Amino acid sequence: MGKDGQLTDSEHKCCGVVQDAANKSMKNREKRRNKPQPWIVLKMTIGMTLGIIGYAFYVYIGRFCVPMLRDNTGDLGGRRIGIPFLVIFCLLGLTMLWAYAKVTLTSPGKARDHVDPSPEPVIQNYVPAWFDSESEIGHGPYVPPTQEQHGNGSASQPKSHSAQARVTNGSEKPVQQEDTNVGVMGTLPPVQNARVHAEQNGSAYSNPTGANTGTGPLPNQQPMMFTRKPPPTPALLPEYRYCYKDGFVKPTRAHHCRACGTCILKYDHHCPWIGQCVGARNHKFFVNFLQWACLFCLWTFSTLVAQNVKASQGPNENIDPQEVVVTALSGLFSVFTLALLATQMRLIIMNYTTVESMGFQRTEEREKTVLARLHEWYEFGAKRRTKKQWDKEWGRISKEGNMWWLGSYRRNWEYVMGHSVWEWFLPIGRSEGDGVNFPLNPRFDKDGRWRPRREWPKELQ
Numbered sequence: 001m002g003k004d005g006q007l008t009d010s011e012h013k014c015c016g017v018v019q020d021a022a023n024k025s026m027k028n029r030e031k032r033r034n035k036p037q038p039w040i041v042l043k044m045t046i047g048m049t050l051g052i053i054g055y056a057f058y059v060y061i062g063r064f065c066v067p068m069l070r071d072n073t074g075d076l077g078g079r080r081i082g083i084p085f086l087v088i089f090c091l092l093g094l095t096m097l098w099a100y101a102k103v104t105l106t107s108p109g110k111a112r113d114h115v116d117p118s119p120e121p122v123i124q125n126y127v128p129a130w131f132d133s134e135s136e137i138g139h140g141p142y143v144p145p146t147q148e149q150h151g152n153g154s155a156s157q158p159k160s161h162s163a164q165a166r167v168t169n170g171s172e173k174p175v176q177q178e179d180t181n182v183g184v185m186g187t188l189p190p191v192q193n194a195r196v197h198a199e200q201n202g203s204a205y206s207n208p209t210g211a212n213t214g215t216g217p218l219p220n221q222q223p224m225m226f227t228r229k230p231p232p233t234p235a236l237l238p239e240y241r242y243c244y245k246d247g248f249v250k251p252t253r254a255h256h257c258r259a260c261g262t263c264i265l266k267y268d269h270h271c272p273w274i275g276q277c278v279g280a281r282n283h284k285f286f287v288n289f290l291q292w293a294c295l296f297c298l299w300t301f302s303t304l305v306a307q308n309v310k311a312s313q314g315p316n317e318n319i320d321p322q323e324v325v326v327t328a329l330s331g332l333f334s335v336f337t338l339a340l341l342a343t344q345m346r347l348i349i350m351n352y353t354t355v356e357s358m359g360f361q362r363t364e365e366r367e368k369t370v371l372a373r374l375h376e377w378y379e380f381g382a383k384r385r386t387k388k389q390w391d392k393e394w395g396r397i398s399k400e401g402n403m404w405w406l407g408s409y410r411r412n413w414e415y416v417m418g419h420s421v422w423e424w425f426l427p428i429g430r431s432e433g434d435g436v437n438f439p440l441n442p443r444f445d446k447d448g449r450w451r452p453r454r455e456w457p458k459e460l461q
Ligand SMILES: [Zn+2]
Pocket: 243, 244, 245, 246, 247, 255, 256, 257, 261, 262, 263
């Protein structure tokens, strides 16, 4: 340290070196994190999975069924029981392997096969993402949208929507500017301000359910709008879909997989058990695999448990330790596959992916926070009524508020799983669509913003 508290030259240099080293190590770490996994590492788990299945086949057939058939004796019975056990096990196991082959050999669909590289988007303006706390402040009172804004969505607006990503001035952080779209969708003034407003003006904020009918302020009342505020981000504009790692505009619903090192169509998640991603083209087979894996594990588990319980009650207590291992493994995988199957089936009937479901969770959480600000913690009825009112004005968050909602659970299910019952349960057929273009929920404008019910097409209102 110098006399006047300033750093000396050598200290400056030293700090610089330390800073450089820190930056370099951070960059390297980032590089390593973004490096796709080598092919052999990705596919190694397939060998492991097949090894576990092979072992289960050996123990169940070789050590459990064969003695029953050969000696016509056993703790559970002789051939009369052994044959059906063996047939059911083989049927479930082979169908599961068929589905496993389909899910591992079918590519989920890579975005780079469908789009050409393009330069980084030019950003002139920044529409804050819905979860930015900044987006909640300073938008002023509600301005009813004009007819022009209503009908044409973005067509009437200046081409100033921008990506939340990079800006042209070279800085990494987006530049925050006044959001021109807030007048259209952002009908909620900052709630904490609204509360203060209400208190200052003595107006009733205890009846938020009546506060916004979507038609403007009630007579003699502050123009307070307590309503749902969906993300103002025009998520479908190309700027919002640019992948900086691949250097192209991703098709809608595609996301970058770090393990695979590329953008995957309708990316759901990267599954190490199948050595690749679950995406547009293999999602159906993934669910088929889970269905059969679940049945296979449950069958193996329950029959082996029955056998071991019987054996432990017998006079010579001959419990095979290998059967115990397979019982434990099948029990574990029963729980795992059942939970995953339930989650995946829910995603499919709702028509959103694992990635998209996180967005809904955040929206729900955010709404809970807003409701907690509006009502006291014990006013459960009032909270429910407010939410109901919002659902009336907008539709429900994960249904009408889902950009890809097709109108019914069945329609969503059939879009992915196919139209015949055979396709629902067997790894045959394919999902609808090309994985690149998806039918857009007509309750959204063409840039991907959720519109309130009063702006929906007439037949949906
Ligand atoms: Zn990418």
